[in-house]
Amino acid sequence: MSLARSKAAIVGVGELAPIRRTVGESTLGMLARCAALALTDSGLEKAEIDGLLVGPQVGETPQHVPATMAEYLGLMPTMSNVVDLGGASGLGMIWRAAAAIEAGMCEAVLCVIGNHRNSDAPRSPNRNPIREFDVPFGASGANVAYALLKQAHMAQYGSTDADFALIAHWARANAQLTPEAIFYGQPASVDEILASPMIAAPLHKFEIVMPVAGAEAVIVTSAKRAKDRGMTAVHLLGAGEKITHRAVSQAPDLTSGPLKPSMARAFAQSGTRVQDMSLLSLYDCYTVMVATTLEDSGICPPGGFGAFMRDHDFGPAGRYPMNSNGGQLGFGQPDLAGGMVHVVDAVHQLRGTATGRQIQGAELALVTGNGATMSEAVALVLGADV
Amino acid sequence: MTNLTDINVPGPTTIPLTEPFWDAAAEGRFILQLCGGCQQHVFYPREICPHCWSGDLHWVPASGQGTLKSFTIVHRPGHPGWMAVTPYTVGLVALAEGPTMLSHILGDAPQVGQAVGFAPTNIGGRVLPCFRIITSQTTPKGDLA
Numbered sequence: 001m002s003l004a005r006s007k008a009a010i011v012g013v014g015e016l017a018p019i020r021r022t023v024g025e026s027t028l029g030m031l032a033r034c035a036a037l038a039l040t041d042s043g044l045e046k047a048e049i050d051g052l053l054v055g056p057q058v059g060e061t062p063q064h065v066p067a068t069m070a071e072y073l074g075l076m077p078t079m080s081n082v083v084d085l086g087g088a089s090g091l092g093m094i095w096r097a098a099a100a101i102e103a104g105m106c107e108a109v110l111c112v113i114g115n116h117r118n119s120d121a122p123r124s125p126n127r128n129p130i131r132e133f134d135v136p137f138g139a140s141g142a143n144v145a146y147a148l149l150k151q152a153h154m155a156q157y158g159s160t161d162a163d164f165a166l167i168a169h170w171a172r173a174n175a176q177l178t179p180e181a182i183f184y185g186q187p188a189s190v191d192e193i194l195a196s197p198m199i200a201a202p203l204h205k206f207e208i209v210m211p212v213a214g215a216e217a218v219i220v221t222s223a224k225r226a227k228d229r230g231m232t233a234v235h236l237l238g239a240g241e242k243i244t245h246r247a248v249s250q251a252p253d254l255t256s257g258p259l260k261p262s263m264a265r266a267f268a269q270s271g272t273r274v275q276d277m278s279l280l281s282l283y284d285c286y287t288v289m290v291a292t293t294l295e296d297s298g299i300c301p302p303g304g305f306g307a308f309m310r311d312h313d314f315g316p317a318g319r320y321p322m323n324s325n326g327g328q329l330g331f332g333q334p335d336l337a338g339g340m341v342h343v344v345d346a347v348h349q350l351r352g353t354a355t356g357r358q359i360q361g362a363e364l365a366l367v368t369g370n371g372a373t374m375s376e377a378v379a380l381v382l383g384a385d386v
Numbered sequence: 387m388t389n390l391t392d393i394n395v396p397g398p399t400t401i402p403l404t405e406p407f408w409d410a411a412a413e414g415r416f417i418l419q420l421c422g423g424c425q426q427h428v429f430y431p432r433e434i435c436p437h438c439w440s441g442d443l444h445w446v447p448a449s450g451q452g453t454l455k456s457f458t459i460v461h462r463p464g465h466p467g468w469m470a471v472t473p474y475t476v477g478l479v480a481l482a483e484g485p486t487m488l489s490h491i492l493g494d495a496p497q498v499g500q501a502v503g504f505a506p507t508n509i510g511g512r513v514l515p516c517f518r519i520i521t522s523q524t525t526p527k528g529d530l531a
Contacts, residue, residue: 127399133430135465138395148456155456198459200462201458
């Protein structure tokens with residue numbers, strides 16, 4: 001089934017393990033190391049890479065990002081662009097790569113995203129509405145926005161802090177199966193999560209991702225080429241994307257987001273249902289993002305995520321394995337590469353190479369990406385090469 | 387305890403289009419853009435109406451009344467200048483005219499769904515359009531200290 005519906009094949013992945021701080025790194029250099037890992041993993045030759053999709057590189061390379069990256073890598077691509085969808089950027093690259101290949105613009109696309117965390121990381125010099133109309137009231141940064149979303153969910157549905165803490169608990173539990181995870185060796189109980197410092201009520205510290213340095217790379221080519229070359233492939237079966245707003249004040253809904261139509265489209269394209277998934281690889285910048293995504297996916301009713309979390313095992317042997325490498329709450333969030341962390345983990349699971357955390361017989365994965373204030377959404381359905 | 391007036395925090399990055407909104411607030415008036423094309427109010431101020439794309443937007447007095455759609459009590463602010471006045475409340479105000487605005491919320495024990503009213507307040511030396519929780523005992527008024 002996978003091959004017949006395949007829109008493109010992921011044939012290589014690379015990942016730099018997350019670390020809390022870097023010294024003297026350049027983002028270009030980290031992305032190049034990660035790209036080389038993905039190329040080696042794919043078995044392609046460098047000269048075969050003729051497409052390049054990269055993420056924004058705030059401060060280091062504000063403009064001409066694709067040309068700067070291509071020059072650094074010694075590539076001369078026939079299709080290149082920046083994908084700027086916050087945490088959804090990595091997922092947005094995957095279907096754009098597939099579309100560019102289908103349009104005949106290129107045959108093998110390197111999708112690469114990540115960042116350093118040197119001490120001199122620049123702040124974004126915004127001069128736009130969110131800077132003018134949110135920041136002066138004391139609302140700098142994402143924590144305030146997601147605290148507002150969590151409060152709205154609690155007020156609308158009576159969901160509890162303990163319900164949300166269960167999400168972080170499972171992230172930490174799965175991180176114990178992933179030695180590269182930033183919270184490897186540090187599980188956390190629901191009580192410990194609720195006892196962590198209040199950052200922006202009702203958000204506790206352990207409900208918020210740890211920012212890390214890191215990078216993720218994925219190489220996409222046509223399913224035909226992957227088959228002809230006998231490459232290890234994971235197939236893109238369906239995708240959906242939706243952008244609804246930027247500032248949380250402009251959100252059309254605080255308890256349901258643009259992932260709802262994005263997932264619906266990805267399921268429709270792939271002919272699958274959420275219940276068919278072997279892995280839920282759900283963007284988890286904050287606990288509330290997972291709660292809303294579960295409800296928007298249809299796997300539980302609106303307001304029902306708490307009961308769903310209490311009733312299931314989300315480890316690799318459970319009915320609904322979720323974020324098997326710990327997700328961003330357990331693995332760490334390498335800035336805009338956060339979404340691609342979920343893609344790379346899903347690829348390992350669907351190849352059967354997720355050592356130490358392998359889901360037996362994994363065939364289908366739902367991967368979600370989210371950017372800004374539950375604003376930018378991309379959902380992918382990936383399938384094993386069966 | 388540090389007063390809001392005394393903190394050193396970023397103010398609005400205004401442009402000529404948006405200056406009337408901030409100037410009015412500083413004078414104790416709350417105004418919004420109204421679209422002549424579709425008769426809907428618009429916030430934040432824009433060059434064209436996001437509903438119908440008409441360019442016929444003009445400033446009108448607004449009620450300054452709204453309800454609290456959500457709120458957060460900030461303990462660890464994103465900008466260090468706000469640390470001196472923590473914890474403080476930021477909320478989403480569903481304005482009576484339709485649009486939602488993020489603002490600084492004054493008053494104790496906020497609850498989602500509560501009524502709030504325009505309360506021009508000096509933050510870091512600038513009078514900004516904040517909102518105050520309305521209880522049966524209080525009428526909204528600013529803190530212009």
